[in-house]
Amino acid sequence: MIITACFSMLISVEAQSGLHIAPLFEGKIIPQQRMVETRVKGKMLSKYQLTLFRSVRFNANTKQEIARVHDLIELDKKKYPSNIYSDNYSSTKSRSKETLMLQLSKEGNHNRFLCYKRNNEEVTVIYMEGTLNSLDTLRELIK
């Protein structure tokens, strides 16, 4: 019984769990058929000083979908208010374009990042983990 419990706990634990936005990565907010989802983990990411990369991109059908994702991001922003990189973003007023990049609290030795971008109806959310120190470094590495 204990072993089963351990395994079920293990299965349910995902890297981004604990975040309010986690259900979006699990396909609970937008169905998988409407999203472009990326999951990369391991050595392939060493170039970017990352160990885990997860992203979802989708076109929102309704304003409610945008509002829901925005609200979840807002909750995570409130949870980790001290490490905001980019704030072309409004908590109260929904703009047509917005970007938010957050550095979350460390998990073990890994830094964690949550990025949100919306261009009208197109929404992109990224979760990253790794030894990467800042998103500025990532910007340099991508060039």
Added chain:
Amino acid sequence: MTTDEFKQQAEGLRLQLISVAQKYLGTTDEAEDIVQDTMVKLWLMREQLKSPISAFACMVTRNLCIDCLRRKHPTVDITQLSCEDDLSDDGEQIEQMLRVIDTLPSTQRTILRMHHLQGMKTKEIAIVLGSTEVAVRKTLSRARSMVRKRLIAIFAAASLLIGISMVTVHVLKVESSDECVAYVYGKKYTDQQTVLAEMKRTMGEMTEDNTQNEIEQQLNDLFSN
């Protein structure tokens, strides 16, 4: 004990000793060999023996069985071991049980051994110990219950340990494993090039300089109000 007396008692003892040996070694030829060895030992020391010899003979058989199990020290490739193998390993279980019995209070230990290992009846034990049959039965019951509880605790601890090891191995495996997958509107892509291109595109989009966009945005917001 005379030679005739020995022969007379040995005839009746044989089956009882085989039954004792089989508890340790199973229904194998080895059990019969052990009984044969017991008989030889008893025969060699027949002049010092006093009737009845059944309890002593059972003890000799038991010791020879344990010696035999210890000598064997079976070695099996660890990868071929399964939980079922562990449970069906009678020798190991008996050794474990004997270790548990050794931890019991002396009266319980003695009565349990006399009854289960030497095959004595409760009435006989009561006579030997100068106690009543009821008292022997009660002590026996308590001893069995304690052995059962301790064995359950040992097996539970072992299971927990195995479980923790399995979970640890699984976690290490999961953590060290690589993953590279993209789902494009429900369609799965595992081609590394495609996935990494999508990843780079998303990352680039996110980290691109937004200064121009911000100005446009602010202008749009200003005029839309």
